[in-house]
Amino acid sequence: MSILLAILKISGILSKMIVDGSSAWYQFVVKNWTFALLVGIGITFTGLNASFMRLPLNTLSS
Secondary structure: OHHHHHHHHHHOOOOHHHHHHHHHHHHHHHHHOHHHHHHHHHHHHOOHHHHHHOOOHHHHOO
16 A cells, blocks of 8 residues: 555655645644554553552542
């Protein structure tokens, strides 16, 4: 798929509107979803049970 798109872009078959739209979408994803994705991956791979077990009980019941 990527090779096909590269060939289409180099050959000039894709219109400027398509190229500009895909560039804008890429910038949107990079700016807005990267942080959320990294936080989600970090939470997934963090042992939350171990973290909660280390908290003193009086901080949880306030």
